[in-house]
Amino acid sequence: MLIPFDRPLVPGILLRRYKRFLADVQLHDGQELTVHCPNTGSMKNCAEAGSRVWVDLNPRPGRKLPGTWELVETTPGGLACIHSARANAVVATGLAQGRITPLAAFTEIRREVCVEVGGSRFDFLLAGADGDCVVEVKSVTLALGGGIGAFPDAVSLRGQKHLRELTALARAGRRSCLLFCVMHGGITRVRPADEIDPVYGMLLREASAAGVSVLAWGVEPTPQGLVLAGQLPVELDQPAGGS
Template sequence: MPFARELQEATLLRRYKRFLADVRLADGHELTLHCPNTGSMLNCAEPGSRVWVDLHQRPGRKLPGTWELVETAPGELACVHSARANAVVAAGLEAGLITPLAGIQGVRREVTLAAGGSRFDFLLGEGEDSWVVEVKSVTLALGGGQGAFPDAVSLRGQKHLRELIGLAQSGQRSCLLFCVMHSGIRRVRPADEIDPVYGELLRQARAAGVLVLAWSVLPTPSGLQLAGELAVDCQP
């Protein structure tokens, strides 16, 4: 999945107010850009980090571009644009590249299954053979190839897990897919030290029959490449 435009390298000065980031371009100019990430961005927003940004000014837009990538360690890149996770997963599902879910005809996005319930990212197929899929973007690298989710207490993530458990118990095929958008992560676990409730719910979900997958996406300044399945360790 190539980026629409060539990304520009810059230096991160600071990330603040959740959706704003100040960067310094190679020519010394400083800009305030959109930071498309609602999480804490733990280990991904250190001032002085090498970053890549999409500079694109269009009518009606207040900011001149978007922060896309960050180097979190030498040679290790993360995509901080969290909405990219759903886009690359959608492309992977439609191409049959996410093998445990391959061969299912029909991909619908942003589906609500019951009144008052959460909106899930994907519904694959129809009827009794359909799958509900919820995607979570993972960028928290802990070193040694280990990644974790979430990077802050996630009440929304907890709610999704409770509803996935209920769906699985009712007979609906359900999947939680960790989209790992960090080149240094080779396995994933729940971040019990950050959100122990989420970790316990994830273990309950797997026990209830929710399929828990992690898929690697390799970020580069040229684009994002779906790379393959990673191990998920749910042990506390």
């Protein structure tokens, strides 16, 4: 299932990413532009100067920047989609079409829903004949080599808060799910990035033990669009030296 981009992407080379939301790129024709970087994370291994990138050029009246950075060719190898909001769009399509099989029984999909525990806004609330399920989506782009992907790519207090609230929901008897949307073609399995955010790793294992469903779904980024692939394993084994 291909989810196409709105316009054909234009290839180029990344010169630098800075101020979180800005990136300078040199297009294939030699033109240098500053474009929007739609990712607030550290983008570890995804923002190396000299990397091949693809941007969506869409200059229009009133827009400050002429385009948006969408894809990057990374080392370790593989294309990554760095536009983090696209993870939710891909998941929404997969849910609507029943392609995310562990959640396929839910027939009603609501987006951006607050629940009573903690006050966070979660990405999806699914409902069906057997009740509902709160779903939080996390976009994974950090490839470590050997097919291993990790989350988060920087200490994530927001991610920790989501895990605590999902755990509280599960302990209260409500179904909850953390879904890693893997936006990198070189990743075949996912684990918590304990070396970056050990608290997140601890909380993720606690959430799983409490009954939170922890899933990972692969996406194959291409310059034509994003292809929702299949389920990937999540490895929650305690790291060496962990307690």
